[in-house]
Amino acid sequence: MKQVIALHINGEIHEVAVRPHDTLLHVLREELGLIGTKKGCDAGGCGCCTVLLEGKAVYSCMVFVMAAQNRKITTIEGLQENGRLDPLQEAFMQAGAVQCGYCTCGMIMSAKSFLSHQPDPSEQEIREGIAGNLCRCTGYQKIVDAIKMAAANKQTAPRM
C-alpha cells in the first residue's frame, strides 16, 4: 500500500506516494523524474547514485525513502545556483574529468560533500573522498585534478 510522504529535495517540497520499502534512489528516478541520480548497481557498490542527505554523501540505493523524510536532500539537479554551474561541475568539464559520464553526477556529489568540511584537501584526501565512487573510463586522474581545481576556484572566488 502506498502512502504519501513529503520530501525536501533541492529546496522544494515534493509530495509523493511511496511504498515503505522503496529506496530513495527508486523514488528520485521513477517517481520524481530526477534522473541525474544514476543506478549503477543498486547494491551500495558503485557510487553512481550518490546524493547529499543533510549535506552528507550517501548511496541513495541504500537509503529507504522513509528514512529521508524531514531531511534535506540534494541531488545533481540542485547544484546550480541561479543557472550558474557549481565550481565542481565547471571543473569536471574543464579538467577533462568526464568521459562516459555515468559516474560523473555521483562523483560530483561525493566531492561536494567532503569539500564542504575540507575545503582545501590534499590529493590523498581527495582520493579517499571518492573511494566509494567507481569510474571505469578515466583512471580517476582527471577527476582528482577537477576536484583540486574546484577547491582552488572556490577559495579564490568571491562567492560560490
Place this chain on the structure above:
Amino acid sequence: MSKMSIVGTSVLRPDAYDKVTGGMGFPINVRLPGMLHGKLLRSPYPHARVLRLDTSKAEKLPGVKAVLTPSEVPQIKFHPVFFAPTTANSMVRDMLILTDRPRFAGEPIAAVAATTAEIAEAATELIHVEYEMLPAVLDPEEAMKPGAPQLYEHAPNNIALRPSFSFGDLERGFQEADHIFENTYQTQRVHTCYMEPRVCVVDSDPQGNLKVWSSCQSLFGLREKLAFALGLPVGKVTAVKPPYIGGGFGGKLDLGFLEPIAALLSLKTRRPVRIEHTRYEDFISGARNPLKVHLKTGVKNDGTFTARYANSLLDTGSHATHGAVVLMVHGMYGFLLTYRCANQKWDGATVYTNNMIGGGFRGYGSPQAAFAVESQIDEICEKLHLDPIEFRLKNAHHESDPHPFDPGSKLDTYRFEDCLRQGAKEINWARRKPAASSPGTKKRGIGLATQPLWVSGCVGFPDIYEHSGAIIKLNVDGTADLSTATIDIGSGQTTILTQIAAQELGLAVESVRLCYADTQTAPFDAPSHASRVTYSSGNAVKAAARAARNRLCAIAATLLRESPDNLEVADGKVYVKGLPDKALSVSDVVKQAESPYVVMVPDGMQKTHLEHKGTIMGMASLAPTTNPSPATAEFVEVEVDTETGEVKVLRVVFAHDIGKVINPAGAEGQVEGGFQQGMGFALMENLLFDPTTGACLTADFLDYKMPTAMEMPPDIKSVFIESSEPSGPFGAKSLAEPCVIVPAPAIANAIYNAIGVRIRDLPITPEKILAALGKL
C-alpha cells in the same frame, strides 16, 4: 587570416555540460507511455534440460501482461556479435533467444512483462520449472577429454574451433636456437564493468515494426542481429542512436538476451517493454575469455628469435559468440605478428564449457597474449643478460617495413623505437637495478611491456565490417548538423568527429553538432570497437565535410567572382586566399542557397541564382584503404611489500605513436582509464564461480574488486610521439586498446624486478606473491 586549429586541441567535450548537470541522454533514461517492464527467469543450473514449465501462477499475478517461454520464440540459431555479418562462415551460430537446454548458470529460459519490474520479477519466481540436471564441465581442459559432458552435437570434445597458422620451418628454427624457453601463462575471467547497466526499450507498432533503444556499441549491429534472431527483415527494425552510453569497453558489442526478449514481449503485449539488467546479470553476461598460453621460444645468444611457437586454449563458456574471433585476434595480433621471426607456429582452440559466455573487452584476446609474450621476453632477457629494450628493437618491425598484416602496403608511420626510447627516458630506465636488489621489506622495481603492432579498425580481417558513413548539412546560422551512426561509448567519439568536421568545414567546433540519428536516417557504421572510430569514422566524416565544403565554395566562388580553387574556409568565413578581407560568412553563403529564388526588395522583385538553390550538404560512406598500426610501450614502477604481498603501482609512463593526436586531453584520459582496466586485470579483478554449481560468486562490486582512486597510482604520464599517418584523418591512427593490453605484463615484469619472483597466472594477488616468496 589565422587558420584556427581545432584538430590537435583539447576542446571541451560537447556532451560534458549535459553530463555534469544530469546526463539525460543515457539509454537507461528512456521511458515511453504505457511501458511495461520485463524480467528474465534464468536457470540456476549450469547444465540442464527443462522438462516442464508451468506459467499459470505467474500469469495470474495482477500486473503481469505476458509470459514468454522457449516454445514461443523463433527457433533461429544466431550469433550475437555486432561486427560480423549474421551469416558469416567464421562465426558459430549456437544461441537461441530462450532455451530449454540451459548451458550455464544464468541462461534465460523464460521471461515476463508486467506493469512494474518488481511484479515481473515476482512473476518469474512463480514459474514452476522441472529440470533434468545434466552433468556440467567447467574446466576447458577437462572439457576436451574423452568422456567429458558434451555441450553440442556440432562440437565433438567441446571444441568449437581449432585454428592453426604457421610460417617457415619451426623445427629448423629451434635447431638454430642457442636457447629454448618454455613457459605457460594463465589469465582469468574479468568483466568490462561499464557503469551503465545493459538496458533496452523496444516498442512495436500494430504492423509489427520494431523500434529499439539500447545501451550498446553498434546501431547497425543491433538492427541486423535483432532482426535475424527474430526472423524479420532488417526493414522491420529501427535502432535509435543514444546521444551517449555509460561505457562499453567491448562489453556491449553484442546482442544481449534482453533486446530480442523485450521485442517479443512488446509484440505480444503491443506495448513498449523495457528490460534493465541487474548488476548480477551484467556480471554473467560477457567477460574477457580466460586463456591458457603455452609458449616455446628459440633465441640466439644475441636475442634474435629463431622460432616461436604458441598453443592457446580459450574457454568460451556455453556459447561461442566472441570466442571465435577473440582467439584469432589473440593468435594473430597478440602473437604471430608482433615480432619478426622466420619460423612461427600457433595452435589455438576455442572450447565450450558450462561457464558464462565470453565477450568483447578492450584488446580482444591481446591482453592474454601480451601477458604471455611480454612476460616471457622479460624472462629471456633476464636469463641471457640482455636489455629488454634492445631485445625488442632487435626483433621488432620498423617504419617503412612491409606491413605485417596488410600485404602490399608498408608501415608508413611506425615509431616503435621512439616509444621505447622516450618512455625509457621518462621513467629513467637507466636507474633500474638488478632484480630483487633493493634493501628492506618494501622493494621497488621497474618493468616494461609493449604492444608492438595494433590495428586501426578491421580492414583486411575476414568477416568483419569496416565501412563508415556520415551526412553533414549546413544551416543558415552558419552551423552544421552531423549525422552518423557512430555511438559514443565514453571515450569521446562525438568530440573527435565534431573536431574533424569543424576543421574540414572551417567552422568553430561549437558550430558543429551531432544530431539525432537512427538506422533509417544515418548511413551504416561499423561498431565503436577495434580502435577504429577516430580513423575509420573520422575518414568518413572528413570526406562528408569535404563534400559540403566543396559545394559551399562553389556557391561562394560565383558570389565573390573567384575560382573555387582560390577559396579557403576558416573561422566561419569563406575567403579568397591571401585576401582575408575578401570574404563571405558561411552563414551568408548558406542563406543564398536556402533563400527563395525570387525575393522582394524595396524596388520590387529580385532574382537570385537558381543554380545556388538547395541545402549545402555532403555525404560519404566508405571503407578505409589500409590499416595503419599504432605502437605502444609502457613502463611502470612498483613497490612490493614482501611482508604483506601487496603491490603498489607508483608510476606509469605510456609512450604511444597514434599518429596525429586529435584531442590531447581526451587521449590522455583514455590512456589513464585504460591503465585502470589493465591494472585491475593484473592485480585484483577475477570473476569467480563456484566450482560445483557454476554460480557466480563475484556478482557485485563488493566482491568483484576493481581499482578505486585509492589503489590507482597518482602519476600516469602519457607521451605521444606524433607521426602523421598519410591515410588517416589529419594524420591520425588509433589509440583505444593497447593501453589496456600492456599493463599486466609491465606490472608482472616490474614485480619480478622488485622481488625476483615470476608470477605466470593472473591476477597477481598478495597471496600468490607471498606463496612465491615461500611465506605461505
